[in-house]
Amino acid sequence: MNLKIGIIGVGMIGQDHIRRLTTVLAGASVVAVSDVNGAQAETVAAGIGARCYATGEALIAASEVEAIIVTSWGPTHATYVLAAIAAGKPVFCEKPLAETVEDCEAVLDAEVRHGKRLVQLGFMRRFDSQYRAMKETLRSGIIGAPLIFQSGHRNPSVPGYYTANNALTDTAVHDIDTARFLLDDEPVAISVKSPRKNSRGGALADPLLTLLDMRSGALVTIETSVNIAYAYDIRGEIIGETGVVTLAERNDVVVKANGVFSGRVPADWKERFSTAFDTEFREWIAAARAGGATGPSSWDGYVATAVTTTGVKAIASGAREPIKLRERPALYA
Ligand code: NAP
Numbered sequence: 001m002n003l004k005i006g007i008i009g010v011g012m013i014g015q016d017h018i019r020r021l022t023t024v025l026a027g028a029s030v031v032a033v034s035d036v037n038g039a040q041a042e043t044v045a046a047g048i049g050a051r052c053y054a055t056g057e058a059l060i061a062a063s064e065v066e067a068i069i070v071t072s073w074g075p076t077h078a079t080y081v082l083a084a085i086a087a088g089k090p091v092f093c094e095k096p097l098a099e100t101v102e103d104c105e106a107v108l109d110a111e112v113r114h115g116k117r118l119v120q121l122g123f124m125r126r127f128d129s130q131y132r133a134m135k136e137t138l139r140s141g142i143i144g145a146p147l148i149f150q151s152g153h154r155n156p157s158v159p160g161y162y163t164a165n166n167a168l169t170d171t172a173v174h175d176i177d178t179a180r181f182l183l184d185d186e187p188v189a190i191s192v193k194s195p196r197k198n199s200r201g202g203a204l205a206d207p208l209l210t211l212l213d214m215r216s217g218a219l220v221t222i223e224t225s226v227n228i229a230y231a232y233d234i235r236g237e238i239i240g241e242t243g244v245v246t247l248a249e250r251n252d253v254v255v256k257a258n259g260v261f262s263g264r265v266p267a268d269w270k271e272r273f274s275t276a277f278d279t280e281f282r283e284w285i286a287a288a289r290a291g292g293a294t295g296p297s298s299w300d301g302y303v304a305t306a307v308t309t310t311g312v313k314a315i316a317s318g319a320r321e322p323i324k325l326r327e328r329p330a331l332y333a
Contacts, residue, residue, distance in 0.1 A: 003289050006032035006065035008056040008080050009072025010044040013094060016270065017069060020281055022048055027285045034059040035072070056080045060087050067288040070094060078103040081298075085110045085118055090288035092281075094122040095173060097301025101309055104302035105326065111298050112329045120284055120293035121301040123177040127283065128276035130247050134238065135182050137245040144241030146183050148219050151175040152235030155226040156268075157200070164194070164205040167224045168311040172210055176307050177300060179212060179220040182238065186303065187220070189213040190311045191320040201227040210311060213320075231265035232272055299332035 005021065007014050010033050021028050034053040035041035045052040053059035056076070060068055060083045070080045070093040078098035084091035085107070097119075098104045111119055125131050138146060153175050158166070180186060190212055194205040207225040214220060223235075236247040251263035266272035280295070287294040307323055314321040 002027060002029040003285055004029055004031045004064055004066045005069060006030075006034070006053070006059040006062065006067075007069045007071060008034050008059060009070065009076075010035045010041055011037075011071065014069070014071035015044060017071060017277075017281070018044065018048060020277060024278055025281055025285065027289065028281075032059050032062060032065050057083055060084050060089065065089070067091070075099050078107055081107050081119055082110055085114055088114070088118070090118050090120075090291060090293055092120045092122065092284050092288070092293075093301070095301065096169070096305055096308075097121055097298060098305060101302070101306050104298070104305045107298050108302055108326075108329060112331050115331075116291075117293045117297060117331065119298045119301075120287070121296040121298070121304075122280070123174065123181075123296040123300060123304075124273050124276045124280045125174055125178045126181050126295050127279040128273060129279075130250065131178060131182065131236070134236065134245050134247065138182065138238060138240070143238065143243035143245055146216075146218050146238050146240050148221070148239040149179050149183060150221045150223075150235070150237045150239070151178060152223045152233065153225070154223075154228045154231075154233040154235070156229055156231060158204075158226045162204065162226065164208060164315055165312045167206065167208045167226055168192070168210065168315070169308045171224045171226060172208070172222045172311070173304050173308050175210075175220075175222040175224075176212070177296065177304050178236070179214075179222075180300070180303065181296075183214060183216070183218055183220075185214040185216045185218060186325060187212040187307050187323050188215050189320050189322050190307060190314050192311055192314045198225065198227045200229065205315075208315075211320075212307070232268045233265050234272060297332050299328060 032051050033041050033045045034056050041052045067090040068084045074096050081093050193209045198206045210222040212220040238245050254263050310321045310323045
């Protein structure tokens with residue numbers, strides 16, 4: 001029997017997940033959708049033969065819905081995740097879990113009270129084969145203990161409303177989670193520096209260089225360049241005590257012509273992480289069918305928001321800001 005899914009928020013990524021669930025992956029059916037944009041929800045629902053619900057809350061309560069995907073606007077996520085936990089239904093939530101640390105903590109408290117994991121966060125890099133290979137390499141011991149992780153996150157361009165704070169909360173948030181995933185370590189402090197501005201971004205402070213001090217003493221640097229024109233390029237290297245591991249260039253072909261050799265750089269995050277999203281949902285479907293969740297948890301969503309919130313403070317102060325985290329509940333050990 002297919003897992004019967006309801007999706008709240010059928011904008012850009014919600015529709016992409018529907019495409020993935022209905023045309024790429026097996027084991028799930030999208031039976032319900034909801035969106036504040038009712039006309040859009042009706043159109044999407046009609047296209048896949050799903051039922052349209054007037055509110056996210058009604059969709060979560062519907063008996064035909066076994067599991068929920070939240071892809072609405074960020075400030076609405078926590079409310080829907082809390083309602084899903086109250087209904088005892090598995091819920092996949094795109095980042096952020098919530099925009100405030102307090103709302104993230106409310107989700108942690110509710111899930112801990114429920115007694116088992118129901119929530120999975122949309123940090124798809126944890127399902128990327130290259131990052132998984134990097135983590136395996138580190139675990140094997142061949143490069144020794146990690147000392148530095150350097151992450152690069154380069155976007156060709158961003159819309160005019162994008163701010164330096166967005167570079168942390170919307171862009172570097174993925175690198176922050178990746179650092180925690182790869183190093184099995186938590187950040188204890190954050191500082192953010194910006195060099196001379198990229199003139200393509202006008203007044204925007206771009207690029208940003210974020211430094212995370214990790215509990216083990218390792219350092220993480222995150223370069224976010226969001227108007228760098230050439231392509232969407234994700235860089236990563238861990239420097240260990242006896243070696244390094246680096247994300248490889250990944251190409252189906254290398255072209256040699258006119259005295260140079262070249263390959264393709266992805267156009268955007270959808271292209272770069274397409275198979276990671278497929279794996280993410282394949283593993284979520286299996287976990288949700290068993291009544292739970294796998295991979296990135298509410299705890300990971302909470303830490304991400306705690307770090308980006310402190311990072312926004314660090315942008316304003318120009319100082320190294322300590323990151324305060326509550327004790328990790330045993331549920332997320
Ligand atoms: P989007 O295109 O604006 O889609 C969001 C949809 O949710 C819109 O149709 C919006 O309607 C609707 N919505 C807003 N408030 C709602 C509510 N209270 N209940 C139900 N629907 C509501 O945004 P998006 O780019 O798809 O992003 C959605 C989420 O995914 C964001 O949190 C974003 O951070 C996350 N995301 C993650 C990744 C990733 O790399 N994992 C990539 C992209 C996006 P209106 O347009 O009428 O407001």
